[in-house]
Amino acid sequence: MTITENKPTNIIGTRLLRREDPPLLTGEAKFTNDLDIPGALHLSVLRSPYAHAKIKSINVAAALKIAGVVAIYTGKDLQTSWAAPMPCAWPVTTDMKNPAHYPLAIDKVCYVGDGVAAVLATNETASRDALDAIDVQYEPLKVVVDLEDSLSDKNIIHTELGTNKSYTWPLLVEETPGCVEDAFKKAKYKVKERYVQQRLIPMAMEPRAIAAVPQPFGGDITLYSSTQIPHILKVMTALTLGIAEHQVRVIAPSVGGGFGSKLDVYAEELLCMALARKHNAPVRWVEERSENTQATIQGRGQIQHVELAADENGKITAVRVRIIGDMGAYLQLVTPGVPILGAFLYAGVYDIPKAYDFSCTSVFTNLTPTDAYRGAGRPEATYAIEMAIEALARAMKIDSFELRKRNYIKKEQFPYTAFSGLTYDSGDHLLAAEKAAKMTDLAGVRAQQKKQNVPGATKLLGVGMSSYFEMCGLAPSRVLASLNYSAGGWEAATVRVLPTNKVQVITGTSPHGQGHETSWAMIAAEKLGVAPEDVDVLHSDTAISALGLDTYGSRSLPVGGVAIALACDKVIEKAKLIAAHQLECSADDLQFVNGTFAVKGSPDRALPLAAIAFGAFTAHNLPDGCEPNLEAQVSYDPPNFSWPFGTHMCVVEVDTETGAVKILKYIAVDDCGNQINPLIVEGQVHGGVVQGIAQALFEEAVYDSDGNLKTSTLAEYLVPAACDVPPITTGHTITPSPTNQLGVKGIGEAGTIGAAPTVMTAIIDALSSLGVTTMAMPASPQTVWKTINEATRGGKK
Amino acid sequence: MKVSITVNGKKQDGDVEPRTLLVHYIRESLGLTGTNVGCDTSSCGACTIHLDGEAVKSCTMLAVQADGSNVTTIEGLAKDGVMHPMQTAFMENHGLQCGYCTPGMVMAAIGLLNENPKPTEEQVRLGLEGNLCRCTGYHNIVKSVLAAASAK
Numbered sequence: 031m032t033i034t035e036n037k038p039t040n041i042i043g044t045r046l047l048r049r050e051d052p053p054l055l056t057g058e059a060k061f062t063n064d065l066d067i068p069g070a071l072h073l074s075v076l077r078s079p080y081a082h083a084k085i086k087s088i089n090v091a092a093a094l095k096i097a098g099v100v101a102i103y104t105g106k107d108l109q110t111s112w113a114a115p116m117p118c119a120w121p122v123t124t125d126m127k128n129p130a131h132y133p134l135a136i137d138k139v140c141y142v143g144d145g146v147a148a149v150l151a152t153n154e155t156a157s158r159d160a161l162d163a164i165d166v167q168y169e170p171l172k173v174v175v176d177l178e179d180s181l182s183d184k185n186i187i188h189t190e191l192g193t194n195k196s197y198t199w200p201l202l203v204e205e206t207p208g209c210v211e212d213a214f215k216k217a218k219y220k221v222k223e224r225y226v227q228q229r230l231i232p233m234a235m236e237p238r239a240i241a242a243v244p245q246p247f248g249g250d251i252t253l254y255s256s257t258q259i260p261h262i263l264k265v266m267t268a269l270t271l272g273i274a275e276h277q278v279r280v281i282a283p284s285v286g287g288g289f290g291s292k293l294d295v296y297a298e299e300l301l302c303m304a305l306a307r308k309h310n311a312p313v314r315w316v317e318e319r320s321e322n323t324q325a326t327i328q329g330r331g332q333i334q335h336v337e338l339a340a341d342e343n344g345k346i347t348a349v350r351v352r353i354i355g356d357m358g359a360y361l362q363l364v365t366p367g368v369p370i371l372g373a374f375l376y377a378g379v380y381d382i383p384k385a386y387d388f389s390c391t392s393v394f395t396n397l398t399p400t401d402a403y404r405g406a407g408r409p410e411a412t413y414a415i416e417m418a419i420e421a422l423a424r425a426m427k428i429d430s431f432e433l434r435k436r437n438y439i440k441k442e443q444f445p446y447t448a449f450s451g452l453t454y455d456s457g458d459h460l461l462a463a464e465k466a467a468k469m470t471d472l473a474g475v476r477a478q479q480k481k482q483n484v485p486g487a488t489k490l491l492g493v494g495m496s497s498y499f500e501m502c503g504l505a506p507s508r509v510l511a512s513l514n515y516s517a518g519g520w521e522a523a524t525v526r527v528l529p530t531n532k533v534q535v536i537t538g539t540s541p542h543g544q545g546h547e548t549s550w551a552m553i554a555a556e557k558l559g560v561a562p563e564d565v566d567v568l569h570s571d572t573a574i575s576a577l578g579l580d581t582y583g584s585r586s587l588p589v590g591g592v593a594i595a596l597a598c599d600k601v602i603e604k605a606k607l608i609a610a611h612q613l614e615c616s617a618d619d620l621q622f623v624n625g626t627f628a629v630k631g632s633p634d635r636a637l638p639l640a641a642i643a644f645g646a647f648t649a650h651n652l653p654d655g656c657e658p659n660l661e662a663q664v665s666y667d668p669p670n671f672s673w674p675f676g677t678h679m680c681v682v683e684v685d686t687e688t689g690a691v692k693i694l695k696y697i698a699v700d701d702c703g704n705q706i707n708p709l710i711v712e713g714q715v716h717g718g719v720v721q722g723i724a725q726a727l728f729e730e731a732v733y734d735s736d737g738n739l740k741t742s743t744l745a746e747y748l749v750p751a752a753c754d755v756p757p758i759t760t761g762h763t764i765t766p767s768p769t770n771q772l773g774v775k776g777i778g779e780a781g782t783i784g785a786a787p788t789v790m791t792a793i794i795d796a797l798s799s800l801g802v803t804t805m806a807m808p809a810s811p812q813t814v815w816k817t818i819n820e821a822t823r824g825g826k827k
Numbered sequence: 828m829k830v831s832i833t834v835n836g837k838k839q840d841g842d843v844e845p846r847t848l849l850v851h852y853i854r855e856s857l858g859l860t861g862t863n864v865g866c867d868t869s870s871c872g873a874c875t876i877h878l879d880g881e882a883v884k885s886c887t888m889l890a891v892q893a894d895g896s897n898v899t900t901i902e903g904l905a906k907d908g909v910m911h912p913m914q915t916a917f918m919e920n921h922g923l924q925c926g927y928c929t930p931g932m933v934m935a936a937i938g939l940l941n942e943n944p945k946p947t948e949e950q951v952r953l954g955l956e957g958n959l960c961r962c963t964g965y966h967n968i969v970k971s972v973l974a975a976a977s978a979k
Contacts, residue, residue: 051918054926055910055933057861057901064860155844235865235873235927235961286863286927287961319866543925543962713921713967720964744870744959752952752965781964 041556042772045709048548049563050541059284062239062256063316070241070312071100073302074157076147076164077324078139081175081396081737082187083168085137088147093163098156100309102164103148105134111304113272116360117295119262119516120367126197129188129394131360133297133304139168140187140359141396142737143324148301150313173396173737177333177354180393187359187394196357196366198391201373203449205384213348213385217339221421227332227410228807229356229731230724231741232403233749234542236286237317238326242302246310252279255299258288259580260540262517264572266295266363271303278303282570285542289721290402291326292542293582294363298325323742328731329403331356332369336376336414339385344426344433348385351376351414355392358399365401366392370513371501371583372407374450378415379459379497379675380437386449396737402582404721405779408500409786416496416787420794424803430791431467434497435460445768452501452509454673456765458701459497463677466495466699469761470679475695483799488686491694492796495679496787502776503588503672518667521585522577523593525554525601526661529647531640533558533565535597538578539590540570544778545710546586550594552706553772557598558639559625577665584674584776587706592770593666600662605642608660611653612645613637672767672775676700678719678784682792686800689815691727691793698784699761703775711777716758718781724750725782726789728808748808797821830894834859835903843890850874852890853900861901861930865959872958875931875938876900882938884931884957901930904937913937913975922971924962932958936972945976 053059090102115130134145147164151157172185180187180194187194204210214220241254251273257263260280268275285292298315306313317325337350355369369390376388419437423430438459439446446454472493479491504510505519524536535554539546551565558565568574578590602622609627610617613635620627628636642660645651649658681695698715705711728748732740741747766773786807793809794802801821806813831840834857841856853859853876862885865873874885877899904911913933916922923929932955939946939954946954951972952965960968 047918048921050926051923052910054923054929055901055914055917056905057859057930059926060860061863061927063864064854066858233961235871235925235959236863237865284926286865287925289961319868319871545924709921713924713963716964716966717924717962718964720966721961743868744866745868749959749961751957751959752955752969753949755965757948757969758964758966 041552041562042706043708046548046552046562046707048545050545050547061236061284061286062241062254065241065254065283067241067243067312067314070314071150071152071309072154072157073298073305073313073315074149074161075145075298076149076161077321078135078142078144078146080139080168080170081142081173082171083139084171085135085139085146086167086169089165090147093149093160096156096160096163098152099160100150100152102160105132105136108134108304109136112270114270116297116300117266117270117363118361118365120364120514122199122366122370122514123197126366127191127193127195128361129191133300141398142739143398144359145297148305150305150309175395175397175733175735175737177356177393177395180395181354181391187396194393196361196392196394198389199370201388203384203386210348210350210385210387213339217347218342219340219344219422219425220337221418221425222337223418223421225334225336225414225417226806227330227334227413229331229400230329230403230729231323231731231747232289232291232329233747234287234289234291237319237322238292238296238298239316240299240302241312241314242306243312244306244310250277250279251303251306252281253299253303254281254283256285256292257282258285258292258540258542258582260570260572261538261578261580263295263299267299267303270300279573282540288542289404290329290406290582293402294327319744320742323747324398324739327362327401328398329400330410331400332410334410334414336418338418338422340422344422344428344436346380346382346437349377349382351388353390355390356400357392357394358397359394360399362399362401365399367515368400368402368407370407372411374452374501375408375411375499376415377449378412379439379499381439381443382449384449397733404718404782406583408779409722409783412496412498412783413787417790420791431495434463453670454499455670455767455769457673457675458763458765459675462675462699462701462763463497465761465763466677466679466697469697469699469759470681470695475681490684490686490796492682492684492792493679494682494788494790494792494795495677496784496791497677498675498783500584500674500780500783501671502584502674502779503668504583504585505671506669507667517579519579519589520665520667521579521590521593522663522665523590523597524661524663525594525597527601527639527643529644531560531564531643533560535565535567535594536575537567537569537590537594538575538580539586540580542581544581544586549587549706549710550591553591553594554598557595558601584778587774588672588767588770588776589666589668591706591774592772593664595772596666597662597664600664601660604662605639605660607653607656608642608646609637612651668770670769674700674702674775674777674780676780676784678788680788680792682789682796684793684796684814686818689811689818691809691814693723693756693789696756697759697761698781699763700777700780701763701765702777702780703765703767704773706774712760714777715760715781718779719758719785720750720755722782722785723755723789726786726807726809728754730808828891830890832893832896832898834898835900845889845891847890848886849888849890849893850885853885859900859902863927863930865927870959871928872935873928873931875934875958877934877938882935901934912978916971916975916978920967920971920974922963922967928958928960932960932968936975939972940976944979948973
């Protein structure tokens with residue numbers, strides 16, 4: 031597949047070093063809390079120590095006496111400051127229950143960390159000191175932390191709703207009515223599995239930080255926020271505060287990671303803006319880590335029931351899925367949509383008939399709200415189908431890789447219309463899997479395993495794998511409409527060639543570590559025939575990039591990057607008309623190669639883009655009706671999701687005496703279509719894989735029965751360090767996406783999607799001779815040891 | 828309380844509340860915001876600096892405890908517009924993504940090589956145990972440190 035109609039200049043596909051790095055490496059980069067904002071008041075938020083309680087009284091008298099404290103507000107004080115409750119943009123069903131959620135709780139708190147009062151002070155120390163001096167009387171209520179308990183409605187959290195159930199979202203696809211049930215009746219093999227997706231804390235290394243700066247006489251307000259979504263934030267804060275949208279400017283300075291946790295509209299953003307307007311002064315807030323673990327969204331939180339039916343050859347004939355989703359105490363921006371994003375992926379990469387029965391019921395709990403965390407619904411789905419495939423292989427007593435091979439969608443079946451009606455545009459699962467097997471030396475490892483895993487051995491070898499599809503590049507707007515999502519999925523780009531032939535690219539994506547400045551410059555440089563260093567990439571400021579839908583869901587390249595390529599095409603088209611005019615030829619006779627328009631067959635009659643750019647600026651000699659300046663804007667709505675895929679494998683050694691799991695080898699073969707910058711692609715895979723490994727082995731937001739988070743700091747919540755994880759060997763296959771001109775698919779979440787099932791299947795494989803068939807995540811030494819004990823001694827669960 | 832600390836080669840005299848952490852003094856009083864804060868339990872290492880040549884987490888000590896010391900922060904590494912070899916190694920090996928842990932990681936890595944100029948991969952991984960990164964999976968950080976070591 032060619033990148034453009036013209037000869038590429040070979041910038042795309044090179045390992046260009048990142049332009050983002052020098053400021054980040056030298057301390058020059060400014061994160062939100064690094065900004066110097068004279069006269070700013072500091073906000074601190076008093077948070078509930080109870081998971082569920084009525085607020086009986088709040089006494090702020092003593093706190094107000096602390097030097098530097100300017101004002102203290104309760105939820106009641108600010109009740110009239112909000113034009114609407116905090117937004118949830120994804121009402122997945124028409125009857126979805128969504129409790130009103132305000133930046134500060136008004137008469138009761140619903141999770142530990144729920145905001146109760148806001149302190150403004152002239153300095154951060156005073157605002158934090160004041161928190162200790164506020165006296166709140168609570169009347170504790172019964173706490174709901176367990177999903178199945180919540181579903182029973184024994185204790186209802188939001189009494190006005192009459193139930194803890196937010197929604198039930200079904201997806202039943204049957205070739206003929208009742209065919210799912212029939213398939214299960216006729217199945218030669220059936221498996222019925224239950225998996226728990228533990229809650230995870232996204233833990234971006236930069237805690238959230240915010241500064242709202244008003245212009246007291248102009249009515250305008252600028253919000254600086256460590257956010258992934260400046261554009262969405264602009265609309266949503268304007269609506270929630272009842273401010274005219276054009277009076278709000280949102281800037282995301284350097285942002286220290288997001289992973290979905292900064293894809294939200296948060297109470298503190300609204301508080302800073304409302305209080306800045308009230309006090310006609312800048313208001314800033316920075317999150318402490320132990321606050322972040324409670325007040326920033328968490329991820330996952332699902333119970334999954336998965337059933338597969340298969341014929342005598344192991345060919346899957348039906349899939350049935352029942353999910354309970356943990357929404358937490360309230361619905362944040364896209365909370366209810368997260369399990370739904372996975373709904374289409376419970377058949378994984380397998381060719382199944384139209385016999386698919388999915389339903390998700392989501393419930394409220396007295397815990398921190400959940401929302402999108404790297405992969406958002408798709409890692410959960412992939413985990414479930416890949417673990418269930420392993421269970422099916424055990425039931426059939428065949429090798430799970432062999433079972434996968436029997437079920438993979440074959441290369442020649444693409445484009446493949448799935449049971450759901452979605453089209454998988456391209457893929458070659460067998461190729462990726464065989465490459466992974468080769469890189470793993472699967473045969474060699476199996477031979478070693480035979481030697482090593484003998485009766486009485488205490489260090490057992492296991493091999494695991496998972497094959498995945500990632501539905502990403504969010505998203506075709508019409509599909510989002512069918513899922514009741516409140517916005518579109520397009521992305522905007524402007525490309526401008528300045529008079530001196532330097533190029534400005536303005537993107538609606540909003541990077542926070544992904545290297546967009548480098549990659550987007552490469553795309554424009556390739557298309558326009560200029561050097562990447564001559565391309566400036568502007569982003570993350572709504573006054574500069576007015577249109578955009580920001581960065582999440584592995585969408586930035588397949589939607590935003592493609593928009594840039596299309597805008598370059600429009601620029602070239604316009605430049606070609608100017609060139610034809612000046613060269614006195616037909617535009618059809620021109621070709622654009624390496625930044626120069628030349629008459630086909632007469633290469634001496636040529637004009638470089640630089641000359642045309644300057645000519646477009648002076649506008650002295652333009653064709654009739656041609657506007658001055660060389661720029662173009664594009665809003666691109668993708669025709670389909672993009673479908674990266676791949677297979678990951680790993681080799682583990684499990685110590686049966688201590689329960690310790692050591693990953694000896696981790697192989698990731700990912701296919702994200704054409705790669706703009708392989709250096710950055712590999713980096714995304716490494717980081718994603720380690721977050722998946724972290725779910726498998728280390729991380730869990732642990733709550734006690736009163737709803738207290740027991741892992742509220744980085745001392746207790748085990749984000750892995752360098753010594754806890756293995757080197758990652760990356761490989762790739764390249765199956766270009768046929769739905770966009772760059773042939774790209776997105777890579778931000780793939781690693782996370784592939785990794786957790788890969789590690790967990792390896793652990794179970796290692797322990798299979800001991801009768802272990804299941805293992806809870808995280809597979810901590812304690813969990814592994816207990817599971818071995820239960821299996822070998824028939825001990826109780 | 829009066830403190831006098833030499834920061835990046837320049838003597839700085841200041842007056843601080845006794846409870847002021849060194850990291851807050853560096854960021855807020857001296858305006859050197861390259862040193863980041865990522866946690867409140869001295870777990871993440873984002874605030875790692877050099878104190879008299881040794882890598883320390885600047886959130887684990889009070890500003891007054893650094894009185895009379897020599898401090899180097901991430902801003903003090905580049906000389907005459909040229910990055911320190913460790914900074915260059917991180918860039919060349921894509922050892923950073925969002926860059927928030929990076930200043931601390933670079934300071935810790937330099938400290939590591941000061942103690943052990945030719946570490947093995949495992950020694951690098953163990954040596955950076957006190958510095959957390961959420962983006963890179965550490966793969967390219969380890970590669971960066973090994974590259975810096977072999978370039979020495």
